[in-house]
Amino acid sequence: MDMIKEALPTTLDLYHLPLSSPNPIIRIADFGCSTGLTPIQAIETIVQCLLDLIKPIKEPRFRTLEFQAIFSDLPTNDFNTLFTNHLPVRRCYYAMAAPGSFHGRLLPTASLHFAYSSCALHWLSRVPQEILDKSSRAWNGERIYYVNSPAGVVGAYSAQFGRDMEMFLSARAEEMVSEGLIFMVVPGEPDLVHDSQTTLGSELELLGSCLVDMANEGIISKAKVESFNLPIYFPSEKELKQVISRNEFFHIERIQTLSHLKMHVAFPTPESRSLCLRVALEGLLCHHFGNELIIDDLFHRYSLKVAKSLFFLKPESHESISFSVVLKRKKSEENM
Structure with a gap:
């Protein structure tokens, strides 16, 4: 304002x-x-x-x-x-x-x-x-x-x-x-600055890795993952x-x-970071994957990866x- x-x-x-x-x-x-x-x-x-x-x-x-x-x-x-x-x-x-x-x-x-x-x-x-x-x-x-x-x-x-x-x-x-x-x-x-050095770029890359993990485990199809890209730039x-x-x-x-604000101030826990991303992207994910995708499972995996990620543990290194x-x-x- x-x-x-x-x-x-x-x-x-x-x-x-x-x-x-x-x-x-x-x-x-x-x-x-x-x-x-x-x-x-x-x-x-x-x-x-x-x-x-x-x-x-x-x-x-x-x-x-x-x-x-x-x-x-x-x-x-x-x-x-x-x-x-x-x-x-x-x-x-x-x-x-x-x-x-x-x-x-x-x-x-x-x-x-x-x-x-x-x-x-x-x-x-x-x-x-x-x-x-x-x-x-x-x-x-x-x-x-x-x-x-x-x-x-x-x-x-x-x-x-x-x-x-x-x-x-x-x-x-x-x-x-x-x-x-x-x-x-x-x-x-x-x-x-490369995209992978930004918080937004890092978190979206992590989400993609969770989808790949689910495809490798047979939970969702690999073809569905390959045909899904985020319309964000x-x-x-x-x-x-x-x-x-x-x-x-x-x-x-x-x-x-x-x-x-640095990520640890705006989102003090991995779960809060996960919830924010879920609110923004759940509609897109459900539309593309349909009932094949288990949303709760996806964002639980994401929370676990966020907790171990550099951009969450050292948010001062990201912009x-x-x-x-x-x-x-x-x-x-x-x-x-």
Whole structure:
């Protein structure tokens, strides 16, 4: 939320922000909202910052200004839980849901003023198809992720991330008004650091090894393991900047690297680490393996391996980061 509080007053020109007339509405959307409290907090932070900026302005159009909050995620997201558990009864905005993939259009043309997305854009729209092809140099074998994989696999993931970010930004460019803002938090990895040295890379590699163990024991089929890969990619700062810069519709206002809590602070036990990963991935695993996979067994094995792993025993040797990014929609004439 600090990103919003710091960036919004310095990057927004309220006098030039396009508003409808005679009943002006500011629309704010969270893309990849999930079911937690964070999207509600982000929307309320943006609204409160805007109210603080508007308060000293005497123009009549700001006296009748209304706010609309749009919470967007895949249709399978539990919007009932989001709204029932976290949406305040008393609020100064109207709330709605917009189910669908954020890799495509979800809102009308030039209707959105502010967009927010936290820890969602590392999810790819699909697994790179070449890594599932045994005849391809990018085939990933029994690995479920690109950690310690051949360069062709890493390249395929990187290319897919680039295509997905371009789709996300192009869709938002059509939906956003001139000089609208996007606030993004994108999980990533440090430049010049190998994936296996990061907590996220290490834990996903461990999970893959548990699936291989179960296949070797005949609990699940080897073919199922070979055809399962996680649609997740963590870019470096350099890579993220390059992808954004290729898009012609947005200026990069700021980008900042955020370091996160060490693993022993955030997850004091192997079981708590296992539970966190299970919440994130259980749906994907069950969809792919069906009844063949015993989820309890998988994550019990994972907990045992975490307890013996270097990234849990010596978390100070690993780094987990994300990038805080603020983008501004270019004026229409800049795209001509």
